[in-house]
Amino acid sequence: MAQIELRNIGKKFKQEAVIENLNLTIRSGSFTVLVGPSGCGKSTTLRMVAGLERQTEGEIWIDGKCVSDTPPGLRDVAMVFQNYALYPTMSVRGNIEFGLKNKGVAKPERERLIGDISELVGLTPYLDKKPQSLSGGQRQRVALARAMVKQPKVFILDEPLSNLDAKLRSQMRTELIQLHKRLGTTFVYVTHDQVEAMSMGDEIVVMDKGVIQQADGPMAIYGQPANLFTAQFIGTPPMNVLLQEDMHALGIPAMPGVHYAGFRPEHAVLNPPDGTEGIMLRGRIATRESLGAEQIYQLELASGALVSVKTFLRPMETVEWAAAAIPAEALHAFDVRGNRVECSLNEWREAAGGGILTAAGAGGRS
Template sequence: MATVTFRNVNKRYPNGFHAVHDLDLEIADGEFVVLVGPSGCGKSTTLRMLAGLEEVTSGEILIGDSVVNDVEPGNRDIAMVFQNYALYPHMTVRQNLAFGLKMRRTPKAEIERRVADVAETLGISSMLDRRPRELSGGQRQRVALGRAIVRQPRAFLFDEPLSNLDAKLRVQMRAEIAALHQRLQTTMVYVTHDQVEAMTLGQRIVVMDGGVVQQADAPLAIYQNPANRFVAGFIGSPPMNFVRGRLEGDVFQHVGGEVLLANGDSAGGELPPTDGGSPPPRQLPTRQERPSAWSGPAWLGVRPEDLALDAGGPVLGEVTLDVVEQMGHESMGYFRLAGERCAMRLPADSGLAAGDHVRPRLRPGAWRLFADDAEGKRLL
């Protein structure tokens, strides 16, 4: 077992492409870290540098206390499981599992004991004498996992190990990998672009984009407090809704209307009356309650589950439903607001259908504001 440290690591490929920028990351002993991000963001490059399959252009990578930049992959004592788990087709499962140990001249009795142990853990004991072609995709993936586990490495690296499996098997293997980590308590670095895998497996998620770490934090912290618009939009399904507009003090204005974000009456959430009678005295928001002292172009971000007809907060606007998807326990309504495609949660029995007009409300405190610029930083 070991810690893993990236110190200001950069990767420039021979063609000049700068794939990883100034990566600083400390992974604790026994931690399960997930690297996530869109295709081409540098996840595999990062993992391959750690495995020693790709040279580091600048900076340092440490496993435990030692810098491994110049250590051969075979001497780093880590195991890697790829998407294309190439098993040796002419060998039985038992031989596949034993191969790495045999190469390291492990005593025969020890090999037998460890192979039996790993096969038991992964539920493949009855298949030890089969060849890979006699196994299902999930069983093969389990053998590939077994080959990594049997070596008892200091850390496991996974590069999209489940992406070749069908949806049902993925869910099952995901749970098995989580259980495996529970049992072994070995440091694991897991690459995926599946954000459900990231949310469910990671003790910490590192979100990358364009070779740059955008945020590294616990799954729920990332979900609830995304550092910028990229992270907010990447984590969550359906994704967070974004409406473009202008923030002026407490009021967010978009093409379709305006939303009073801190009306001092967030429990009731009604906009203050604008005419007639004697309106109830409106409490002025304190400095802390204000969404921002900042004025300018901004994006309002709200998750579909925080947008509902009865959400209690201010009304986002009057919209027309384009599509209503029935899911059984709830339904999802889609609409456009200020040109942006948005989704909102609806009760399963709402009876609403495409073409209906609704007034979605924000759940108090559940919206976020992001600067409308390249960085898209969250505004406080």
């Protein structure tokens, strides 16, 4: 296990800055996921940790040692790529063994390590097969085994599941989580898929345009997003965000410094019964998605704003209009720059004059 520290890291490509003044500490033994849209700098950050890219400025520390000038092979880091990068002419055994041979590991020790790792990742029956005869998931296990056999302090995984189908991705997510628990090694994982990030990471680093937007545990990222970018990047569907004019039309009280109000689609109560407290909205059903147990409706409000509502109620296939209640405690507040503003339920109620936060209900009355 090893702690990783990135100190004032900057990276330029042909004078164009893609990462500026990045500071991040990755805890020893954690499963840390870097997540963000394409081009956000997450893979570049990963490659700098591995030594495959040279930072323009700043320092990289691994296990208490500055490795900024250390070659990749001496950083005690193993990397797994999305394209597997297996040797097609070698057997599974040969692929796993290749690095050990280069390091001069004696044959009995090589055989012991290969046996142990193959058993751990379920490859024992396939050791004499060539990669082209294996499924995508089995090839990914070979890539993992080849990295694991080096017994590194840090595992770096760059979108390793992106070439797999949805069912296999889900299975491999579970296997990677279990593998991390067994090994106890520091895992640094890059993905653009927020479902992977939320389900796998015990720490998540959300990035955009080379800047860390938020670094925290998955439920803190989801429940207390630091800004609008994180709020709308994490979550399916993303958080609904209302502008000031929408807030005013719905009766959401004005709060000092608050420019946007947001709420998660699953926190909206569809077709609430009489007496329900909260922000009431009514809209035309613009789209509807049935995901088995879940139903997702997109409502078009009178202002033209679209909001998503997620519910476990049975589908409303013939209804054109619907109402929803947003509990005041489910509201998130953001300032004009999109940064989170902490507002308690009592503050919302005070701003509303101490009354119950309600607005246009199912019948369209205020």
